[in-house]
Amino acid sequence: MTTRQHLDANATIIMLLLCVCWGLQQVAVKLATPVISASLQLGLRSGIAAMLVLALVWWKKIPFSLRDRHVLPGTLAGVLFALEFLCVSYGLTFTSASHMSVFLYTAPIFTVIGLHAVIPSERLDAKQWLGVVSAFGGITIAFSGALQQSPDAFHEILIGDGLGVLAALLWSATTLTIRFSSLAEAEPTTTLFYQLAGAAVILIGIVLWRGEQWTAWNQITWISMFFQSVIVAFASYLAWFWLMRRYLVSRLSVFSFLTPLFGVAAGVMLMHDTISPRFAIGAVMVLGGIVLVNVKKQTP
Known part of the structure; x- marks a missing residue:
């Protein structure tokens, strides 16, 4: 198995840019929901990005096949990816982008x-386990912020927040599937195509089955879909898979705590989201936990 590196300057800059894009993603979806449902947005963006991946493969003559050892793990990654964004799409109808x-x-x-649990070089030490405890404690406190709402709002926020955590579990399962299968050594375009194609087929299939309709797109919708399809689903994910092939996944994740910060800031500024004190405290504990979990261990 190829040895992953610790982060260098290039990886750091790329991860910062990715965090900005990913932080804006939920706000972009929410902004377009008055015109087009979140499920259809995520399905269409995945389909558009999948076609862009195929165009890149053809242009760069990158090795690509759907009849090799990557089929089974690729299909599993695609299904998990689709389920993740299905949770996100439904969750955003109940809770805020922040x-x-x-x-x-x-x-x-x-x-x-x-x-x-599997890789010795990725074992957690005591400080990192403290981060895990902090993160899960923060999730609990953030959830409790819904108690300050009316009964109807409480149930809606609880459902939306719960779907957010479920989406996180599915995202993690997707990452581990890629890391522990032949996809770990596959071309980034191959891995990304499987995920995007799976999401497009499943999400658009659900939308068609439900008979969803959408009105004529306005300027905000076009901008949102371009950002989601070209910038996020194509360029940023391709960069992420490229990084995962070369650097330690847990070290890359140290920057992920910036993504929700950008997301909350964007939600407050663009969507006028309100942040309850309990949610703010819980979010700080979650972010602090992520930092502790991903802090570089000292070598003796």
Whole structure:
């Protein structure tokens, strides 16, 4: 198995840019929901990005095949990816973009726990386990913020936040599937195509089955879909898989705590989301936990 590196300057800059893009993602979806449902947005963006991947493969003559050892893990990754964004799409109908940003990006916590169980170089020390405890305590406190709402709002926020955590678990499962299968050594375009194609087929299939309709797109919708399809689903995911092939996954994840910060800031500024004190405290504990979990261990 190829040895992964610790982060260098290039990886650091790329991860910072990715965090900005991912932090804006939930807000972009929420902004377009008055015109087009979140499920259809995520399905269409996945389909568009999948076609862009195929165009890149053809242009760069990158090795690509759907009849090799990557089929089974690729299919599993695609299904998990689709289920993750199905949870995100339904979750955003119940909770705010700010909440979804924080809960979705608890995924690194679940990922490093899985890596700890299998790979010696990714084992957690006492400080990192403290981070895990802090993160899960923060999730509990953030959830309790819904208690300050009316009974109807409480149930809606609880459902939306719960779907955010479930999406994080599915994201983690996708990452571990890639890390522990032949996809770990596959071309990034191959891994990304499987995920995007799986999400497009499943999400658009659900939308068609439900008979969803959408009105004529406005300027905000076009901008949102371009950002989601080209910038996030194509360029940023391709960069992420490229990084995963070369650097330690748990070290890359240290920057993930910035993503919900960007997401919350964007939600407050663009969507006028309100942040309860309990949610704020819980979010700080989650972010602090992620930092502790991903802190570089000292070598003797």
